[in-house]
Amino acid sequence: MDFRLSKEQEDIKKAAREFAGGEFDPDVALELEKEGQYPFEILKRACELGFVGMHIPEEYGGQELGILDNALVVEEFCRQNSGIGMALALSVFGAEMILRFGSDDQREKYLPPIIKGESSSSLAYLEKDQGNDFTSFKTTATRNGNGYLINGNKSLVINGSLPGPIIVLCQLADNRRPGKQVALIVEKHANGLVISPMGGRVGMRMLPMADLTISALKAPHENLIGDEGQGQGQLVNFLNEMNIEAAAMATGIAQGAFDLGLTYAKQREQFGRKIGSFEAIRDRLADMDTQIEVARLLTYRAAWQFDNNDPNPKINYMAKIVSAESALEVARDSLHIFGGYGYVVDNLIEQFYRDASMVDIIGMPGEMDKSFIANQIIGNI
Ligand SMILES: Cc1cc2nc3c(=O)[nH]c(=O)nc-3n(C[C@H](O)[C@H](O)[C@H](O)COP(=O)(O)OP(=O)(O)OC[C@H]3O[C@@H](n4cnc5c(N)ncnc54)[C@H](O)[C@@H]3O)c2cc1C
Numbered sequence: 001m002d003f004r005l006s007k008e009q010e011d012i013k014k015a016a017r018e019f020a021g022g023e024f025d026p027d028v029a030l031e032l033e034k035e036g037q038y039p040f041e042i043l044k045r046a047c048e049l050g051f052v053g054m055h056i057p058e059e060y061g062g063q064e065l066g067i068l069d070n071a072l073v074v075e076e077f078c079r080q081n082s083g084i085g086m087a088l089a090l091s092v093f094g095a096e097m098i099l100r101f102g103s104d105d106q107r108e109k110y111l112p113p114i115i116k117g118e119s120s121s122s123l124a125y126l127e128k129d130q131g132n133d134f135t136s137f138k139t140t141a142t143r144n145g146n147g148y149l150i151n152g153n154k155s156l157v158i159n160g161s162l163p164g165p166i167i168v169l170c171q172l173a174d175n176r177r178p179g180k181q182v183a184l185i186v187e188k189h190a191n192g193l194v195i196s197p198m199g200g201r202v203g204m205r206m207l208p209m210a211d212l213t214i215s216a217l218k219a220p221h222e223n224l225i226g227d228e229g230q231g232q233g234q235l236v237n238f239l240n241e242m243n244i245e246a247a248a249m250a251t252g253i254a255q256g257a258f259d260l261g262l263t264y265a266k267q268r269e270q271f272g273r274k275i276g277s278f279e280a281i282r283d284r285l286a287d288m289d290t291q292i293e294v295a296r297l298l299t300y301r302a303a304w305q306f307d308n309n310d311p312n313p314k315i316n317y318m319a320k321i322v323s324a325e326s327a328l329e330v331a332r333d334s335l336h337i338f339g340g341y342g343y344v345v346d347n348l349i350e351q352f353y354r355d356a357s358m359v360d361i362i363g364m365p366g367e368m369d370k371s372f373i374a375n376q377i378i379g380n381i
């Protein structure tokens with residue numbers, strides 16, 4: 001067993017670190033965060049250098065590298081700035097649905113602009129009164145000529161108001177095959193789609209989110225991903241894979257929050273001593289660093305298994321839960337190291353703390369992640 005990254009992976013991590021250090025200007029980042037603006041310019045430069053969608057094949061504009069390589073970049077970006085890091089990582093949110101289950105035509109049409117940063121991707125599955133029951137969406141797709149008519153509502157859609165396709169999960173309205181789901185690609189300019197951008201939220205303020213109202217929207221058959229009846233399975237598979245990226249985001253946020261607290265502990269003086277010399281602060285730092293190491297180990301293992309044709313959904317879920325909990329706890333502890341100043345808006349640690357709070361919810365909430373793991377362990381008894 002070899003726990004070291006390869007030379008290439010070390011180089012990728014270093015390059016991502018240098019890029020984030022150079023391009024995520026703290027003043028610009030603060031302004032974007034305050035104004036809730038998307039980091040278009042930074043995304044464009046990251047795309048030009050091949051940092052976005054590293055795991056996408058070269059023929060679609062990616063680097064054809066592994067999920068672990070992608071995780072290393074995401075971790076370093078989120079470490080530098082949680083808001084910009086998440087916005088860049090999630091600019092391709094849902095693109096794997098097209099990559100893994102779409103047709104060649106769909107991949108050729110949609111993936112290259114996403115990887116170039118000219119558009120983003122969105123995935124709409126949540127409905128206000130449906131939660132995470134993926135077996136019965138209220139949004140319906142009814143066969144109509146050479147395609148489908150979609151009706152329904154979707155909620156909390158990442159990148160919902162940015163240019164780019166939205167993959168909409170629907171229930172197939174077909175009496176002959178009840179209970180089947182379809183994933184349909186919807187263009188933002190399609191008639192029948194109303195996009196309502198969402199306002200304030202705790203964290204992830206740079207990322208545009210939207211609610212969708214869909215009325216008699218026509219989607220041609222060529223926009224169906226895979227086959228009828230496969231939507232739920234595709235979504236579950238996507239979320240399994242997404243857990244690795246969520247874990248990488250959380251590990252990066254935890255590390256970034258730790259870095260801030262450590263620096264402050266070395267500088268701040270009280271009672272004539274650096275606060276980092278107090279036993280209580282040292283204990284806290286030791287606990288934080290240990291938590292990050294555990295999160296990183298699980299995250300890398302999940303990614304490594306995926307890259308080595310041995311994907312392990314249980315480990316992916318564990319990685320997401322442990323990393324998300326670490327991010328929140330480490331950010332909280334780091335905020336405490338800053339004392340009262342940690343609670344002040346415009347102090348970066350405050351943003352890390354808010355951003356850390358969402359990783360647990362993305363995809364599925366932590367409670368459901370745990371119930372997935374329990375099912376793997378003990379099944380339904
Ligand atoms: C920042 C952010 C970005 C998001 N992006 C997207 C997106 O791009 N596309 C999209 O479709 N959705 C997106 N979502 C929605 C997200 O997937 C859901 O909010 C999340 O899955 C929880 O669903 P819910 O809000 O309906 O909560 P509920 O399902 O109502 O859950 C409420 C509480 O009940 C618990 N609970 C519910 N069911 C169970 C169960 N079976 N077992 C145990 N506990 C349970 C939950 O853990 C939670 O604590 C996003 C959410 C956030 C916050």
